[in-house]
Amino acid sequence: MSKALEDVKVLDFTRVFAGPFCTLQLADLGAEVIKVEIPGGGDAIRYDPPRTEGGEGGIFIILNRGKKSITLNISTKRGQEICKELVKKVDVVVENFSPRVMERLGLSYEELKKVNPGLIYASVSGFGHTGPYSARPSYDPIAQAMGGLMSVTGVEGGDPLLTGMPLGDYFPGLYSAISILAALHYRSNTGEGQYIDISMQDSVWATTAVTGLPQYFMAGEVPRRHGNRGQVYRAKDGHIIIAVGNVGQWNNFLRVIEREDLIGLEKYGSWNQRAQHVDELQPIIEGWTSARSVEEIVSMLSDAHLPCSAVPTFEQVVDDAHLLSRDMLIEVEQVISGKVKVPGSPLKLSKTPGNATTPAPFLGEHNQEIYCGLLGYSDQEIGKLADEGII
Amino acid sequence: MATALQHIKVLDFTRALAGPFCTFKLAQLGAEVIKIEIPGEGDASRTNDPQTEGGESYMFISVNRGKKSITLNLAAEKGREICKQLVEKVNVVVENFSPGVMDRLGLGYEELSRINPGLIYASSSGFGHTGPYSARPAYDTIAQAMGGLMIQNGFPDGPPTMVGVAVSDMLAGLYNTISILAALQYRSITGEGQYIDISMQDCTWDVAGAGAAAVYYGTGQIPQRNGNRYFGTFGVFPAKDGDVVINVVTIGQWENLMRVMGKEDLLEIEKYVDRTKRTEVSGEISALVEAWTGERTIEEIVKLLSDAHLPASPVPPFEQVANDPQLLSRNMVAEVDQVISGKVKVTGSPFKLSKTPGDPTLPAPFLGQHNHEIYCDVLGYSEQEIRQLADDGII
Numbered sequence: 001m002s003k004a005l006e007d008v009k010v011l012d013f014t015r016v017f018a019g020p021f022c023t024l025q026l027a028d029l030g031a032e033v034i035k036v037e038i039p040g041g042g043d044a045i046r047y048d049p050p051r052t053e054g055g056e057g058g059i060f061i062i063l064n065r066g067k068k069s070i071t072l073n074i075s076t077k078r079g080q081e082i083c084k085e086l087v088k089k090v091d092v093v094v095e096n097f098s099p100r101v102m103e104r105l106g107l108s109y110e111e112l113k114k115v116n117p118g119l120i121y122a123s124v125s126g127f128g129h130t131g132p133y134s135a136r137p138s139y140d141p142i143a144q145a146m147g148g149l150m151s152v153t154g155v156e157g158g159d160p161l162l163t164g165m166p167l168g169d170y171f172p173g174l175y176s177a178i179s180i181l182a183a184l185h186y187r188s189n190t191g192e193g194q195y196i197d198i199s200m201q202d203s204v205w206a207t208t209a210v211t212g213l214p215q216y217f218m219a220g221e222v223p224r225r226h227g228n229r230g231q232v233y234r235a236k237d238g239h240i241i242i243a244v245g246n247v248g249q250w251n252n253f254l255r256v257i258e259r260e261d262l263i264g265l266e267k268y269g270s271w272n273q274r275a276q277h278v279d280e281l282q283p284i285i286e287g288w289t290s291a292r293s294v295e296e297i298v299s300m301l302s303d304a305h306l307p308c309s310a311v312p313t314f315e316q317v318v319d320d321a322h323l324l325s326r327d328m329l330i331e332v333e334q335v336i337s338g339k340v341k342v343p344g345s346p347l348k349l350s351k352t353p354g355n356a357t358t359p360a361p362f363l364g365e366h367n368q369e370i371y372c373g374l375l376g377y378s379d380q381e382i383g384k385l386a387d388e389g390i391i
Numbered sequence: 392m393a394t395a396l397q398h399i400k401v402l403d404f405t406r407a408l409a410g411p412f413c414t415f416k417l418a419q420l421g422a423e424v425i426k427i428e429i430p431g432e433g434d435a436s437r438t439n440d441p442q443t444e445g446g447e448s449y450m451f452i453s454v455n456r457g458k459k460s461i462t463l464n465l466a467a468e469k470g471r472e473i474c475k476q477l478v479e480k481v482n483v484v485v486e487n488f489s490p491g492v493m494d495r496l497g498l499g500y501e502e503l504s505r506i507n508p509g510l511i512y513a514s515s516s517g518f519g520h521t522g523p524y525s526a527r528p529a530y531d532t533i534a535q536a537m538g539g540l541m542i543q544n545g546f547p548d549g550p551p552t553m554v555g556v557a558v559s560d561m562l563a564g565l566y567n568t569i570s571i572l573a574a575l576q577y578r579s580i581t582g583e584g585q586y587i588d589i590s591m592q593d594c595t596w597d598v599a600g601a602g603a604a605a606v607y608y609g610t611g612q613i614p615q616r617n618g619n620r621y622f623g624t625f626g627v628f629p630a631k632d633g634d635v636v637i638n639v640v641t642i643g644q645w646e647n648l649m650r651v652m653g654k655e656d657l658l659e660i661e662k663y664v665d666r667t668k669r670t671e672v673s674g675e676i677s678a679l680v681e682a683w684t685g686e687r688t689i690e691e692i693v694k695l696l697s698d699a700h701l702p703a704s705p706v707p708p709f710e711q712v713a714n715d716p717q718l719l720s721r722n723m724v725a726e727v728d729q730v731i732s733g734k735v736k737v738t739g740s741p742f743k744l745s746k747t748p749g750d751p752t753l754p755a756p757f758l759g760q761h762n763h764e765i766y767c768d769v770l771g772y773s774e775q776e777i778r779q780l781a782d783d784g785i786i
Contacts, residue, residue: 002577002581003577004573004574004576004577005573005576005577007580008576021601025569029569029573044640044641047667048666048667049609049610049667049670050605050606050609050610051609052609057605058604058605058606058608058609059601059602059605061605062601062602062604062605063601126702127717128717128721128743130720130721131716131717131720131721132716132717132720133716133717134717136697136702137638137700137701137702138638138702138704139625139638139640139702140638141619141621141625141626141627141636141638141704142636142638142702142703142704145627145636145704145705145706145707146704146707146712146715146717147712148707148709148712148713149554149555149556150627150706151555151706151707151708151709151712152555152556152709153544153552153554153555153556154552154555155549155552158546159619159627159634160619160627160634160706161544161545161546161552161555161618161619162617162618162619162621162626162627163540163544163554163558164540164543164544164545164599164614164616164617165540165543165544165598165599165601165602165603166602167554167558167598170598170601171565172741174562174565174566174569175565175741175742177569178416178420178565178568178569178572178742179742179743179744181569181572181573181575181576182395182396182420182572182742182744182747183395183744183747184572184576185395185396185399185572185575185576185579186393186395186396186744186746186747188576188579189398190393192746194744194745194746194747195744195745196742196743196744196745197743197745198741198743199721199741199743201715201717201718202718202721202723202739202741202743203741205712205718205723205738205741206723206738206739206740206741207556207558207561208555208556209713209738210408210412210450210453210454210556210557210561210738211450211453211556211557212555212556212709212713213449213453213713213724213736213737213738214441214449214450214452214453215441215449216709216710216713217449217713217735217736218441218442218443218449218735219441221441222708222709222710223555223709225555226555227552227553228550228552228553231532231553232532232536232541232550232551232552232553234550239550239551241532241533241536243528243529243530243531243532243533245530246435270438271439272438272439272440275440305528306528307527307528307529307530307533308533309529309532309533309536309537310536311536311541311542311551312536312537312539312542313542313613314539314542314543314603314607314613314614315607315613317537317538317539317542317596317599317600318539318600318604318607320537321522321523321524322518322522322523322524322525322537322592323592323593323596325521325522325523326519326521326522326590326593328592328593328596328597328600329600329604340608341604341608342604343596343597343600343601343604344593345597346566346589346590346593346594346596346597347566347569347570347573348519348570348587348588348589348590348593349570349573349574349577349585349586349587350585350586350587350588351577351583351585352573352574352577352585
């Protein structure tokens with residue numbers, strides 16, 4: 001199978017979540033991603049639990065499959081020199097250190113574009129490299145809070161809620177992947193590289209505010225947390241989602257729940273109007289759902305062609321026939337740990353699909369290949385660099 | 392300012408949110424996006440509340456900025472003919488109808504790639520175009536559930552909870568954008584187009600499964616709803632006057648936190664020193680931090696921790712976020728000038744590329760705003776012909 005990014009080389013200084021999630025997408029699409037790690041330690045989450053029997057971190061494997069790992073101590077002068085030799089050989093640099101770290105190391109965009117003028121250089125940070133908060137440290141929960149996502153997630157009257165997974169990392173990962181691909185396109189037309197400055201806060205905000213901002217700036221209303229209201233209902237034995245859209249579906253739904261008396265009532269006629277009357281509708285709908293099992297409801301609504309769904313448990317999701325049929329749960333073969341299950345790639349391109357089957361590298365797995373093969377060092381030289389703690 | 396995608400033309404059949412969010416991103420990066428809408432009514436989200444005084448939906452504006460709108464009745468034979476003429480002029484087609492709809496109209500990938508062999512054709516749907524659920528209707532909430540996200544979201548003693556924004560729609564939009572850009576890259580090398588099949592369930596699972604699958608397969612434990620606390624020193628803590636976020640991860644940060652809290656006596660205790668061991672006594676540590684935060688205000692805590700270079704933050708309400716000095720300084724609240732509604736505030740672009748930044752100032756079109764430009768200038772119809780087409784209900 002061909003790869004969309006097969007001629008693209010990425011030098012990857014990212015660690016933890018946001019940056020690696022970006023370079024994961026690039027690797028899945030076929031880019032050669034060379035992950036630069038600290039000799040001896042590597043990415044801080046390399047050994048985070050849960051671990052395989054071989055001691056490799058499960059989340060590390062999922063976020064770093066398909067990449068190559070080399071070790072390089074970029075806080076030494078020699079390490080920085082080698083780094084610049086590598087930069088000459090690649091198209092893209094990605095890093096997610098705090099702003100100014102790369103600058104202090106002499107590895108900023110300004111510095112690196114001198115050795116590679118067409119370079120695309122992407123930085124991912126908590127608040128971006130400009131503005132009053134740029135020096136503040138940040139992690140996913142801070143980005144979720146400061147980007148407004150927490151303010152709209154959770155039940156009405158309850159506390160703001162973090163999402164159950166680090167969307168504050170994943171959104172900037174996706175936005176930086178998009179930016180890099182757009183910059184590659186621009187470069188193929190003009191030959192010019194450029195700098196990319198992705199902020200976790202920007203990324204969360206740009207996604208949250210699509211629905212929240214309208215209310216706030218137009219109607220002067222602060223978007224409320226509404227938890228599950230209007231879409232998720234209690235059933236006898238769990239929860240059920242009922243997503244009724246147009247008026248035809250709504251009328252159908254009223255027939256199923258035997259409330260034909262409400263058909264034609266204008267105040268419930270459209271999605272907008274039903275949203276305004278959610279307080280009245282909630283007890284009517286939940287009165288019906290709570291007397292029935294999830295299975296009964298799904299069967300009745302599906303027969304009436306109404307969009308609905310159970311809320312599957314996690315075990316059901318990892319066993320879901322549909323996800324499995326789309327290769328969304330696959331296995332990689334780790335050198336150290338053997339077979340490990342990971343999510344597949346959602347990038348379903350017919351000729352160049354995202355390939356998620358290559359394993360995550362052990363620390364320095366590709367030192368030989370990159371230092372000897374790409375940069376032309378001898379075995380003896382890399383032996384010496386290892387002894388000196390440079391690689 | 393240059394734009395990254397300035398030579399790219401997109402024929403956009405999308406409606407509602409997942410599809411339009413994708414083509415909005417392409418438009419922001421400089422692609423010419425031609426949105427095809429039903430004559431007379433247009434995208435159903437044009438009528439969503441709230442609306443401007445001019446009667447334009449704010450939501451619609453929000454995700455359709457920077458696009459051109461033309462009307463075309465695809466249910467009519469003549470409409471489909473015109474559609475194929477348009478396909479010859481573009482690089483990318485994006486649609487988010489239910490699977491099978493475009494095929495029935497004779498506008499499936501097979502058909503259109505015969506007219507334009509280099510075409511990139513992206514479909515975005517609830518469950519994708521293959522597999523046992525492909526015919527099922529889906530909206531964002533259903534994808535949040537079926538992708539395994541909802542079950543992990545919420546407080547440990549509460550129900551599975553929806554994320555407060557249509558996250559599955561938007562994730563599908565972002566993955567679709569990535570796929571289209573990757574396909575453009577492949578096409579620039581090989582000249583070949585291809586078909587893209589994005590599923591909202593797949594995209595949701597990709598983020599919901601990344602951490603959870605590691606836990607489930609690594610330990611056999613079912614991932615739980617963690618509410619606001621990932622582990623003992625990482626999450627949201629109750630202050631005297633509200634909530635405060637504290638994110639302490641590394642050993643250096645942990646030691647700093649203990650100093651700020653006046654708990655230097657804990658620094659030597661082995662179970663607290665190693666990061667992995669600390670997660671084992673997470674509950675104990677949570678209680679310790681909560682006792683300390685509970686006696687202080689948000690402001691005090693953020694100041695004390697920030698002075699010690701520790702990541703901390705309040706949980707600002709939406710109105711504060713919308714006026715946040717950092718977001719404002721990065722132009723993340725912008726204004727567009729709508730032909731009908733005048734100035735409307737919108738989100739800025741997170742695509743901060745130095746030479747080709749995303750443009751947040753482009754307005755959303757009114758229905759059929761670009762009929763003349765596209766039908767006359769691009770396809771070469773005469774004024775008379777497009778009037779006739781309008782009279783016939785074709786455009």
